[in-house]
Amino acid sequence: MFIEATQRVMNDDELMAHCGIPQVFWSRIRYSWANHRHLEMSGRLDLAFNGEQLKVFDYNADSTSALFECSVIQQKWAKAVQLESTFLPGFQMHRALVYNWKHMNIKSRVHLLINNDPEEMLTGLYMQQVMNEAGIDTKLCRMTDDLYWKDGKIEDSDGRLVTTVWKLWMWDTIFNDYFNTQKERGLDVDNNTHWIPTNGEHPHLSDIFLNDQIQVIEPLWKVITSNKALLPILWSMYPNHPYLLRSEWTVTDTLKRSGYVKKPIVGCCGQNITLYNNDDETVIDETM
Structure with missing residues (x-):
């Protein structure tokens, strides 16, 4: 659907x-x-x-949130409580991830791009393990510190060309980075053809994820x-x-009579959600 x-x-x-x-x-x-x-x-x-x-x-x-928890921790919980079922969803998910990466048929190195959040590091390390089991060469990169411009293309600190990336960044974050980067470079948001990168400089997030020469997982x-x-x-x-x-x-009469939840179009981590009572005025709960 x-x-x-x-x-x-x-x-x-x-x-x-x-x-x-x-x-x-x-x-x-x-x-x-x-x-x-x-x-x-x-x-x-x-x-x-x-x-x-x-x-x-x-x-x-x-989102890849809870991927590690579902694939690894859930399986350990199932074993700890001695579930009788032979179907362990964590194990099945791990096998499915390895299978899917194998069938991506990726021949080049995959760069896993994450920020400095400890939870994202855990998820990134787990996905790196999955890719390695699938026979894929990988490099885990925090921010863009290990990436550089080289002759109009992006390379890592090993001199390997960046052609496929797996990301934990939200696309909304990348969009904001694009506008900030265009402003920083003095460019119109609809046109960046007049900007030429300098060899050795670190690329911005939007340089990587909105790059026609780089395929991104998850895609745009x-x-x-x-x-x-x-x-x-x-x-x-x-x-x-x-x-x-x-x-x-919009809030309809039907929603007013039953009570409703108001949430932003683009949200993260359950933020800015408000739960209204059926009088359309009383706030039962809200997140910041």
């Missing part, structure tokens, strides 16, 4: 605008959708179950699939679907 909704957004400029993505990136997103569909590796569905009904909160298609099109604006689109496509919660662009 989320993929079908993504296709609808790709075909509709008005829906693309609803996603809050600057228009300068639209052509890149559509190109990624048309040419990089196969580059997806993982995503996370946030689900709720009250004992009777299962509902989808959202689909974090561009997932900025649509993971966008919260997709939820009301899904509801319009599949009204009253048993796994969906009613989602609207």
Whole structure:
């Protein structure tokens, strides 16, 4: 359903605008959708179950959060409590990740780009182990400290060309970096053809992830699939679907009567979410 909704957004400029993505990136997103569909590796569905009904909160298609926990820790929990089932989901997920990386058929080095967050380091190290088991050469890079411009291309500290990257950065962060970088370089946001990189300089994040010569996992099109604006689109496509919660662009009378949750189109770590009572005024809870 989320993929079908993504296709609808790709075909509709008005829906693309609803996603809050600057228009300068639209052509890149559509190109990624048309040419990089196969580059997806993982995503996370946030689900709720009250004992009777299962509902989808959202689909974090561009997130690897909880990957280590699901693949490794969950398996250890299962063994610790001596589950009778022979199906250990953590082990199955690990095998699936290794299998998927093998079938990516990547011959070059994969650079894993992360920031300085300890949790992301753990996730990065785990994914590096998965790739190595799949027979892929890798290099884990914090920020862009190990990457350099060389004759208009990006190389690592070993002199290896950067052609494929696996990222933990949100695409929204990369978009912001693009605008800041263009401003820093004195360039128009729609045109960077007059800027020539200097050999030995570190590239910016947007130089890497929005580079036509570098394939990115997870790909750019997932900025649509993971966008919260997709939820009301899904509801319009599949009204009253048993796994969906009613989602609207604006607060309707139906939502007011039942109580509702307000969340940003682009969010991170459950921030800026407000839960309203059915009087449309009382805030039951909120996150910052």
